[in-house]
Amino acid sequence: MTTVATTPSFDWRRQFQALFADLAAQGRPDWVQQLNTQLRYRFDENPHGDLPRWLEALATLPELDGVRASFDTDTVTLSRDAALSGAQAERLERGLRGLMPWRKGPFRFFDTFIDTEWRSDWKWQRVAPHLSDLRDRQVLDVGCGSGYHCWRMYGAGARRVVGIDPGLLFLFQFLSVKRYLGEVPVDLLPVRMEDLPADLEAFDTTFSMGVLYHRRSPIDHLLELKGTLRRGGELVLETLVVDGPEGYTLMPEDRYAQMRNVWFLPSCDTLLRWLQRTGFRDARVVDVTVTTPEEQRSTDWMRFNSLRDFLDPADPSRTLEGYPGPKRATVIATKP
Template sequence: MSVFDWHRHFSPLLQHLDSIGYQDWSHQLVTQLEHKFEDNPHGDIPRWLTAYQSLPDIAGATGRLDQPTVALESPSPLTAEQQAQLEQGLRGLMPWRKGPFEFFGTHIDTEWRSDWKWDRVAPHLADLQGRTILDVGCGSGYHCWRMAGAGAQRVVGIDPGLLFLFQFLSVKRYLGDVPVDLVPIRMEDLPGKLELFDTTFSMGVLYHRRSPLDHLLELKGTLRRGGELVLETLVVDGPEGYSLMPEDRYGQMRNVWFLPSCPTLLRWLDRTGFRNARVVDVSETTTEEQRRTDWMRFNSLADFLDPDDPGKTIEGYPGPKRATLIAEKP
């Protein structure tokens, strides 16, 4: 069994950080990655690495990153053997939760239609052309690729899930030296006050944090002066000051802490020092947007809702509603 060569995958990002004067973060990342892959490796890494390494080499591959489906294309059709090898490797990286993706004609119908979220967010963003972007809780990196497709100069996604990393690398291996990286760390593993990014996205993270105000302050610290925060999270209806804290689970998720009303969320952003905060979208999450597929065969949203009243979770709380807010760092 080959050992995962994390140095090869992350050295371009580390070298970039060194070149722009962020050596402290670069050195900290090296220590964190050593711990992740050498001192305390996840037991499934060999299985995921085998699946990743089994993907066929395809010369001249290109990516289409500015369309709803992040697609890899080849100048010539794949052989039957390559197609079979490709699907077997990709299925070895199941479940696929965020997408959709297409690998040379093999369509991955992910649990989430993440393109729908992007379509709700994108019209309200500052022009991403030439921007340096952080995507917090990026999953397998679908939105990172869409950010690159929108012209970002460099995108860094962070998510501690190592399966997500191998799914991300399965795309990146065909795109060559693209300035898009996924680092398997948590938000709290970042240095304080990085002040590196023009835009920081936090989508689907805030309600997992026991201290939402601390999360907002951490996000603020990643941004340059004048930088833009894009925040998407579960919300509930209610006045300013109202927030739902589930007794135990919400939609079968244990790690859900605070679901604020939109006025409360705007107050949180104001109190943590953001300016010009505004709600740009509020949408109910439907079983068309999040569902079980052939590429994600576990329970999904339909299993987490009250069968007699799909407007409520199985625990009796209001069904999932998500708001997107945009704010700036002064």
């Protein structure tokens, strides 16, 4: 008798039940219906080949009670009064390592510290002082990765946070935190920006950090972001920039810092003009920071090449391709 291997199923309906109920209560049954179609395709009709491995890793994490979470410090932290047993600690480590590579963080799961590739807390430290009060706001985080910044937004008082990122591994890294917290109004949807309904107008604050330069049409991305916001809503945009006058934009010939999917790196003044032309007001640059190998680097939890490997060893201020090294600007603007 031949045994046919089956792909473990992911109960996405239960996972997103509370979010769907909230969206329906907000008068968005159309979005719920669209999400049901998209998620059914991703998990039931065309599951990712690594889905069984990620589900197994998630199932390996030990069941624990009395868990507390801290979202207002640099490290997103889970803790409890009782120490983990040796077997529980071993299962925890094994499950978390089954979800490698970890790129955005850092996280601490009890006594296990995940030193992620990116010091995402540094970005939050640069952005947070310039934000409008997030308390009682509905927030969208576009390109959220593992959801590190979603947890920081929730810790800052957001009423509900929705992150979107098509990378399924990021979803299961996010769920490794959420599984210990019960029903909290923070969700990560494995969809793309273009999968959202047009002119959604559902969010008080929308973040797009580290996304714009990956878009073939940055103007279309800005218009999509604008469409997610309610009137008076705030856009928080962080992207790679280059020095230069208004109108100057760098388009790499092929790769930028070994990344193929980098299209447009504007000057700050050009970026502000793009925002003005797409209908935002009060756009202002609140931070410009050079990205260093201390902020983005290989670790025991992300063992592939990282920024240091993508810079010219003879001149670390330039990429291997000879372009100016990565510099990131944060811009805040308002939808009229």
